[in-house]
Amino acid sequence: MYFKLSDEHEMLRKMVRDFAKKEVEPTAAERDEQERFDMVIFRKMADLGLLGIPWPEEYGGIGSDYLAYVIAVEELSRVCASTGVTLSAHTSLAGWPLFKFGTEEQKQKYLKPMALGEKIGAYGLTEPSSGSDAGGMRTNARLEGDHYVLNGSKIFITNGGIADIYIVFAVTDPSSKHKGTTAFIIEKDFKGFSVGKKERKLGIRSSPTTEIIFEECKVPKENVLGEIGEGFKIAMMTLDGGRNGIAAQAVGIAQGALDAAVAYAKEREQFGKPIAAQQGISFKLADMATNIEAARLLTYQAAWLESEGLPYGKESAMSKLFAGDTAMKVTTEAVQVFGGYGYTKDYPVERYMRDAKITQIYEGTQEIQRLVISRMLTK
Ligand code: CAA
Helix, strand or coil, X not given: CCCCCCHHHHHHHHHHHHHHHHHXXXXXXXXXXXXXXXXXXXXXXXXXXXXXXXXXXXXXXXXCCHHHHHHHHHHHXXXXXXXXXXXXXXXXXXXXXXXXXXXXXXXXXXXXXXXXXXXXXXXXXXXXXXXXCHHHCCCEEEEECCEEEEEEEEEEEECCCCCCEEEEEEECCCCCCHHHEEEEEEECXXXXXXXXXXXXXXXXXXXXXXXXXXXXXXXXHHXXXXXXXXXXXXXXXXXXXXXXHHHHHHHHHHHHHHHHHHHHHHHCEECCEEHHHCHHHHHHHHHHHHHHHHHHHHHHHHHHHHHCCCCCHHHHHHHHHHHHHHHHHHHHHHHHHHHHHHHCCCCCHHHHHHHHHHHHCCCCCHHHHHHHHHHHHHC
C-alpha cells in the first residue's frame, strides 16, 4: 500500500487545477445559463495535452495512464461539470474503443486527430426505446457491396453536434440479440447522417446532448470497429472504463461544492459566530468530506487497476455508484449550508446540485451499476 500520488500525477493535477481556475471557472455560470459549449476552452485543453492523456505519443497522446486521466476529469469538474464530461466522453467513450479495437489505420485516421484536439469524439448506444436494456437497440445496418447502410436513431449523445466522430452500435444480425450487434465509426459528414433535437437539460448545460439520426447512411466497410457481431461486447467494455470517468466527474462536482460550503461557513456569522463553528454545520462538512474521500479512493483504485491491466469492471461500477450518490448528497448539503443564498444563482452551489444529478443516471443508472456489481458477485 502506498497512499501517495506520484510526482507526475501531482504535477498534472496542479496544471489542470490552475487551468480550470483561470480558464474554465470564470465563464462556467454564464455558459450554464446560455447552454453554450466553448470551443476555445476545448482547444486550450488540446494545447495542454489533455485530450489524449492515456494514449501513446504515436497516437497523439501524452503516454500517461488512466489515473492521470481521472484526475484531469475531477479537476475540471470541480469548477465545471460540463467541461469534465466533454473530456470524459471524448476520451473514455470514443477514444478508448478506437484504441482497444481499432486497426492501425483507424487509430491514425481517427484516434490521433482526436487526441490532438483536431477532432471531437462521441458515442451512440442509447435509443428512444432502449436505455438500460442496451441490447434492445433497433438501429440496423445492412451490407451492400463495399459499405453498410445504417437506419435508426440514437439519443442522449454527449458531445452531439460538436463531435466529428461517433462510435455507434447497430444490429447487423437481428436473429441474434447480443452477438448480432456491430460497432461502427461514423464521420459527421457521411451522407445520411444528421444531428437531431438538442436536449434542454437540468444540469451540465454547457455540454451539448443531442439525438443523432441515420437515414440510409452509407458507411464504408473499413469503418467497422472490431469484428462483426462484437459490438455489444465493445459497448459494454467501453462503459466499464467510462463509468469511472463519470465517478471522477462526480468526485470533482462534490469537491467543488464542499470547497464553496467550507469557505462560506467560515465567513457567514449567525448567533455571533461563524456557522462553521456550530455543530449543525461543522458535522455536515465533516460527513461531506469523508464521503468525498471514500469516493475518490474508489475512483483512483479503479483507474489504477485499469492502468495495471487488471480487471476493473466491478470496481468501476462501484466507484460510479458511490461517487454519483456522494455528489448528489454533498451538493444538496452544500445548498443547505448556504441556506436561502444557496438556492439562488448568486452562488455556484445550485449549479453543482443540478449537475450532480446526471451522474446517477448516465453511463448506466445507479440501478444498473447495482445489477453489474451483483452479477459479478454471484456469477
Ligand atoms: N465486458 C465484456 N462483455 C460483457 C460485459 C462487459 N462488461 N457485459 C456484458 N458482456 C457480454 C456478456 O458476457 C454476454 O456475452 P455472452 O453472451 O458471450 O455470454 C453478453 O455481453 C450479454 O451480456 P448480458 O447477458 O449481461 O446482457 P444484458 O442484456 O443482461 O445487459 C446490462 C447487461 C449490464 C444491463 C447492459 O445492458 C447495460 O450496461 N445497460 C446499461 C446501458 C448504459 O449504461 N447506457 C448508457 C449509455 S452511454 C450514455 O450514458 C450517454 C453518454 O454519451 C454519456
